[in-house]
Amino acid sequence: MIPRPPILSTGLLSLLLGLASCSQEPLQPSLLVITLDTTRADYLSCYGSKRSRTPAMDGLAQSGVLFERTLASSAVTPVAHASIFTGLYGPGHGLRVLAGKGGDRLPSAATTLAEMCDQGGWDTAAVHSAFPVSRRFGLDQGFQHFDSFEGKARIDETGKTTWDVKNLQRRSDETVDRTLAWAAEAERPFMLWVHLWDPHDPTLTPPASFMQGVPQDGQGAYHPIRLYAREVEYLDLQIARLLKELRPLAGEAGLIVALTSDHGEGLEDGMARHGWGAHRMLYGEQINVPLILAGPGVPQLKRVTQLVRTVDLLPTLTQLLGLPTPGGIDGLDLAPLWEGSDAYRNAVGDLSPRAAYADQINGYDGNASMVRRRPDAAFQFVWVEYPWKLYWRPHQPESSELFNLAQDSTEEINLLATRPRIAHRLLSALAERKPWVTEPYGAPDDVDVEGALDALGYGGGSAADDPAGPQPYPWKWVSVSEALGLPAAAGDATLPIVTKD
């Protein structure tokens, strides 16, 4: 949380901006951040999708910069969103799991983009489509208006606790309606986060008139992949409406638009390749996400091919908005990548290649009962130095993987045994970050969260099934070389693993 200078209260700032607006437009552009829940980059036509057409997002990309290779920090909704809005990976911001006291809430000490905009004089608001980005996870910090979901339990006549799912998610058309209602009354400049969720949920489908041609089975259920593709198209339709209505409201200073996803989804190809069709894993289908930027200060018709991360969004936006960028964050300003001219390179030297990090702490997440079906998914850490991707499983080192993404973009050929020096380099980089979680989190301090997440299909209600919650793993600290089964090397970092003996 940013301490507010005593003379710069919201009221005084609003008064000053209000006086300024009597004579001239504010100089600062407004900002719209759109996060698409559970939306893979390769389902947008500007990323090459043949299954879905997304003309609004394609048009946004043409009016700005599209980043072809963007990695999310996690495949769990609040964890990944916390990275987008702090510029920090999970170990830095502290929100690591969906359910677990001590790890399931963004600490108030975190500094968010909304807090910086709020302090800088922007009118801040968030309008959401589902519970996992609610106030409960600490993602409301800095928002003057926060359209959150509050889960309410209901006890039926048999004593069973149930959840009114309708109160925990909404379709994108309703979210956009609520956004535009807020924006009509907003002060300029405004900072707005819109979270859209349709592809996450197979029961909250677009209107029947939009679903014509999508095959259904005998029970009326839509074909899951065709439904997913059509839901992405429905998002696109709502984004078109949102952009058309919102741009005039930003005034002459203009509107910066940033669009990304928190994570992707395994779907049928992920199931075929890696045996998993949902999220909570870290293959490309789960963490390759779209990233598009457009508006004042952003060039048109650019595509950036270098590896970037969703943590890079915050420092890029603070630069565009003229706000100070917090020190010590993981993200880096993206502008040098789209500027990219020889003159720029000569001025600043070579651009440092970006490594990317992602994690899943499923083994200590009270909501991740999927680890019973996928024990290899309990603890996952990814380190990417393109083209190399290390997929490290410290509780099962022998099932870890190393991929060459340039030759194997679908991550099917494990080179861990045949490229030990590469594996050692990447695992050393990972170990030096010390991202490990070796103690279980406490039981969630509000059982309502468990019920709400289960109602949304988050995977099985482990707290109800196992009241004791996740159990400790028998960690043993070893050197990087020992973890990889290599001869001892001087200067090795250490890390925790679980051995079979």
Ligand SMILES: [Zn+2]
């Ligand atoms: Zn999500």
